[in-house]
Amino acid sequence: IQGEIKGYGTQIYKKKKKKRKEIGPRVVDYAQCHGGKGLKIVFFHNDILEITELIRFGLKCLFVHLHLGGLGQLGVGLANFLRKRFGKDSVILSDIRKPPDHIFHNGPFIYSDILDSKNLRETVVNNRINWLFHYSALLSAVGEADVSLAKAVNITGLHNVVDVATEHGLRLFVPSTIGAFGPTSPRNPAPDLCVQRPRTIYGVSKVHAELMGEYYYHRYGLDFRCLRYPGIISADSQPGGGTTDYAVQIFHHAVKSGRFECNLKPSTRLPMMYIEDCLRATLEVMEAPTKSLSMRTYNINAMSFTPEELAQEIHKHIPEFQITYNVDSVRQAIADSWPMNFDDSNARKDWGWKHDFDLPNLVTTMLNFPGFHTRVARAN
Numbered sequence: 001i002q003g004e005i006k007g008y009g010t011q012i013y014k015k016k017k018k019k020r021k022e023i024g025p026r027v028v029d030y031a032q033c034h035g036g037k038g039l040k041i042v043f044f045h046n047d048i049l050e051i052t053e054l055i056r057f058g059l060k061c062l063f064v065h066l067h068l069g070g071l072g073q074l075g076v077g078l079a080n081f082l083r084k085r086f087g088k089d090s091v092i093l094s095d096i097r098k099p100p101d102h103i104f105h106n107g108p109f110i111y112s113d114i115l116d117s118k119n120l121r122e123t124v125v126n127n128r129i130n131w132l133f134h135y136s137a138l139l140s141a142v143g144e145a146d147v148s149l150a151k152a153v154n155i156t157g158l159h160n161v162v163d164v165a166t167e168h169g170l171r172l173f174v175p176s177t178i179g180a181f182g183p184t185s186p187r188n189p190a191p192d193l194c195v196q197r198p199r200t201i202y203g204v205s206k207v208h209a210e211l212m213g214e215y216y217y218h219r220y221g222l223d224f225r226c227l228r229y230p231g232i233i234s235a236d237s238q239p240g241g242g243t244t245d246y247a248v249q250i251f252h253h254a255v256k257s258g259r260f261e262c263n264l265k266p267s268t269r270l271p272m273m274y275i276e277d278c279l280r281a282t283l284e285v286m287e288a289p290t291k292s293l294s295m296r297t298y299n300i301n302a303m304s305f306t307p308e309e310l311a312q313e314i315h316k317h318i319p320e321f322q323i324t325y326n327v328d329s330v331r332q333a334i335a336d337s338w339p340m341n342f343d344d345s346n347a348r349k350d351w352g353w354k355h356d357f358d359l360p361n362l363v364t365t366m367l368n369f370p371g372f373h374t375r376v377a378r379a380n
């Protein structure tokens, strides 16, 4: 993984049989880094060191990540993924809801409301945050049901996050979505750059997030990075009220009862991705060297399928599985305005993005997920 540490660059000395291996050029400052025995970091200003050297020494840097809106469908998975890389105490999970015991005891958790800009600043300063992952949002369908709350969280909340990240020189990740496109966008595939006139408050707020992040990058140097996620599918977390939720719920129902009532038409094609690919892409773009990024907002793609195609794939594992359809007109109208497929060639070219999961191995992975069956039982 190529990466960079800007501003306070680092130079690693590795004591090896009393012999010091000097990697970087100049020495200005000195700090002990937790995680690596006998490893010392010395700092020098405004130089860049490829993060490969840090990874090679298995060094856990003095990164502290704050993860906002972390108790949703994707947030706990991201926190676990980052903690494996940077150490449990380097990743602070936050939300406005109480965490369940197994999450509360799995690493630092704090309350953080993105609508309270003072609380946000205190959190960033008191914990010396370097990287910020901003997951707080109301998704497409729940946003249409409460436009004023969606405006507050997805727009005012975003403004607070962008301001605090700029003030404190954070590296900021904000996810966008297939929902950031609308009926006048090219749909099959949708490229990175095209007309974006979404018809949901969710999509409008996400286009705004993309534009605000890029403005702050060009105007103030905010290290803003953004990926447009497809519908994300996970086995151990429930979806948060979007239009692609059917593609998560279908697995729980297939295992539990062998039957599923789908709220989208059988032929509704949407881009989708397994959560492992999503979380890996998120870290890869955050660790990509600045010089490799020709853009600040990228599409990422893995697969696209219809409910009918998904059901046929599940059928190969559960022959008695039956799908019926009871179309939700709100979600159907949203889905019909979204891309059917994504062109993610820029992500693949600039920072080496590639997906691991296609439809067959998504279904195999989901239905064989450790404890999935008991999770379904517990969830019910």
Ligand SMILES: NC(=O)C1=CN([C@@H]2O[C@H](COP(=O)(O)OP(=O)(O)OC[C@H]3O[C@@H](n4cnc5c(N)ncnc54)[C@H](O)[C@@H]3O)[C@@H](O)[C@H]2O)C=CC1
Residues within 6 Å of the ligand: 068, 069, 070, 071, 072, 073, 074, 075, 095, 096, 097, 112, 113, 114, 115, 134, 135, 136, 137, 138, 139, 153, 157, 175, 176, 177, 178, 228, 229, 230, 231, 232, 233, 238, 239, 240, 241, 242, 244
């Ligand atoms: N799940 C998916 O398929 C996709 C998700 N995304 C984006 O990824 C991010 C995470 O998505 P999910 O985990 O699915 O969302 P989710 O809806 O499951 O979770 C969002 C979290 O934000 C929190 N939140 C709400 N108001 C808040 C506030 N004022 N301050 C702090 N936190 C607040 C909620 O408590 C919730 O835990 C969102 O920004 C979403 O737009 C983008 C595309 C696809």
Ligand SMILES: CC(=O)[C@H](N)C(=O)O
Residues within 6 Å of the ligand: 139, 140, 141, 177, 178, 179, 202, 229, 230, 231, 232, 241, 242, 243, 244, 245
């Ligand atoms: C694709 C998304 O952004 C989300 N899952 C939704 O359906 O709203």
